[in-house]
Amino acid sequence: MTDAIVEHPEAVQDDTQTGVRRRDFIEIAAVSFAGIGGIAVLFPLISQMAPSADVLAESTTELDISAIQPGQSVKAVFRKQPVFVRNLLPAEIAEAAAVDVSSLRDPQTLAERTKEGKENWLITMGVCTHLGCVPLGAGEGENKGEFGGYFCPCHGSHYDTAARIRKGPAPTNLLVPEYEFTSDTTVQIG
């Protein structure tokens, strides 16, 4: 712009002060439109990497828990990740309740981690909160760690019977996903 005016000083005289302003406004508007358009184009380009409709459709999982005996646990799949469903024994519940909550790294009671009236059903993600390995302890005969819950073999995190972190590098307890009992024998996770 300025180059043009400098090159042709005679032309500047034609421009009244308001004329210049109006003309500058048009250029600013045109460039702004280009900018808005460019930013608008980014939206679909970014959005396409978010989960697609078929992935989102699988974001809830329904489980039949009628076959899980006390003391047993199963590994199910929720959002392509393992989820542990554990039917706690009364002894395990008592063991979890006996722990001094204030001494824990991530203080939570078992009651806070289960649904009211269903304290024996401990449902957690099977994803170690340290770096995402799958802890042992859900399968029969697997190492349950020093506290009788879960043990992550990658970096040695020990979880207790309420799946709370007790020893090792993991920063928080195993995550409890959102879930609800749709009936006495079925749970919908997610």
Next chain:
Amino acid sequence: MSFPWAQQYQPKSGFTRWIDEKLPLPRLVYNAVGAGYPVPRNLNYFWNFGVLAGFCLVLQIITGVVLAMHYAPNALVAFDSVEHIMRDVNWGWMLRYAHANGASFFFVVIYIHIFRGLFFSSYKAPREMIWLLGVVIFLLMMATAFMGYVLPWGQMSFWGAKVITGLFSAIPLVGEPLQIWLLGGFAPDNAALNRFFSLHFMMPFIIAGVVILHIWALHIPGSSNPTGVEIKDESDTIPFHPYYTAKDGFGLAVFLVLYTSFVFFLPNYLGHPDNYIPANPLSTPAHIVPEWYFWPFYAILRAFTQDFLFLPAKLMGVIAMFAAILVWFFLPWLDKSPVRSGLYRPLFRKFFWFGLIPTMGVLFYCGGAPAEEPYVMLSQIAALYYFAHFLIVLPIVSIIEKPKPLPHSITDAVLNHRTGADDAVPLSTTGERPTDSRPGPDDAGLYRPAGA
């Protein structure tokens, strides 16, 4: 090289000065498409299409990279993965339609760009290398577009792959093994699909590389212009920025209106319904045609219907189809008229508008029509003229034609808005240079004697 009056890049801050010393990339951009590139002041809208083509290439690369995040190059799931993009991926339908129609619009732009070059003889010295690189880009584009069309693995994809690789089987002796090697099998299947995907992903970057060479070569003599008279002094030019960035911005906006109209309202108009049928090796669609941008050359392929002496029709069709593009490589040496612009060449102009353009129209129409009469006979006549135009008409016209007088300079043409004014220099074919004009940077080609 540059014109001596070109504006010089001046770093404005300490940081840009630091960058300029270490890696003068801003300077490169400034000199290539900024204020440092002096451009003839008289370019018309046909000169917008180079920038538009560059935009299309970027558009295709961006949408293509994004689509490749969701597409699966496997014959079992390729078709389904495209439907997954269309139905489930966020904005996937828009990205795919943008890519498919982007290919078509890329060819629209490129054809206008090429035929602008043909009319204004942009291939002539000193711009032969720009033209040659341009033809290379066009060939690479055709290969890329063809392989991209195979990827959805619909019926047209499959049979297109089969027919086009079948062209190579026309080559004597090595043809059949060559086709099998190209496909990695006896018919298009997983191996072919995978390699086509790999190559389709890679080739745009090769095209981008050749585009850089194309632009580099352009900056040696500078842009041509509608008069065909070379730049003589500073008054003939204006800086690319802001003048042509503003004009190209307007052209781009109009282009986008047309392009998005197709993407959102007619996304399948330029495609073929049969490609929404999954590939079936046991049944050929009733009318198999390539994408529209191949129709003129497809018509030339099909125009050869009879064996001639020892030359099989199939081989001649393939040779002619490739020759139809390869002939463009030789244009700088076939058309030796000392005048570039078709505006000053009365005879050439008649052959261009009443010969070449209708011929392309007929070839285009016949290429998309079924292989029956009268389309075959029409395409034979059109193909005949096509070759005659470049190989016979252009060389002869450039000898016998008496061009109109050229303006002294670009400035002169702009100020007087006329062609062949009284005081214009009648251009002789003897190569005499008007004495009153300053020699332009590279006007040797313009005044080179016709027979040189």
Next chain:
Amino acid sequence: MARFIAILVGLFFGVILLWSFGVGLYTWATEEHETTAEHVFYEHPRDAKLPSAGVFGTFDVQQLQRGYKVYKEVCAACHALRHVAFRDLAQLGYSEAQVKAEAATWQVPGVDPNTGEAASRPGLATDYFPSPYPNDIAARAANNNAVPPDLSLITKARHDGSNYVYSLITGYQDQPAALLAQFPDAKTPNGLHYNPYFPNLNIAMAPPLTSDGQVTFDDGSSSTVASMSRDVAAFLTWAAEPTLAKRHQAGWPVVLFLIIASILAYLAYQNVWRNQKH
């Protein structure tokens, strides 16, 4: 020299093309031009007047629900819809619970959780519509050697597809006497059905909708053959491109934005060039 060679090459191509042209012309002039029944009697699809047509086209949810019912009760016996999932039915205005219940009315292939053998189970929302046949061979065997095409893309896989579906279903008729008079050999073979909207005039599919009231619509709409055909054409248009309405909706702001941008760009261009002759 270059030009001399070029002229020779040009003559070479010219001679061969003239030879091909001459032989073609001679053959064309001397041989009889046989036309075929489909050249004369094929008809282009009639306009079904669907709300999805045109640049403002959108979907009528009620119509899609009716069309879905026609598909389920009539078409689904032979035709798959493999790219559509039950969860997609939510776009037809069904609630999540309705979609779940609807999915459960379909049997989809699954695995017996105890033995691992193939079995069928009620569908889940995430399942896709099941194919009525386990494979093409079974489909061929059950349908007089013709495979019923998958319908999930049918309106995009045929020229003027939405109208084609409507016209085809309503287009069954007796073979015209004029056709038999002109082409005595073109009698519709046994097991095929005459339909002028089918490219070769003889289609293997028996008329799917034969009587008014064949499907009872939940919204009480009349179900004539024509209206059922129109509804199922609308449903299949949706099935082929569920994003169609969204595409039209997104298109208008984009195009209008760009038209304004073009005007601004033109003014800016004129502004930048105001002092320059060109």
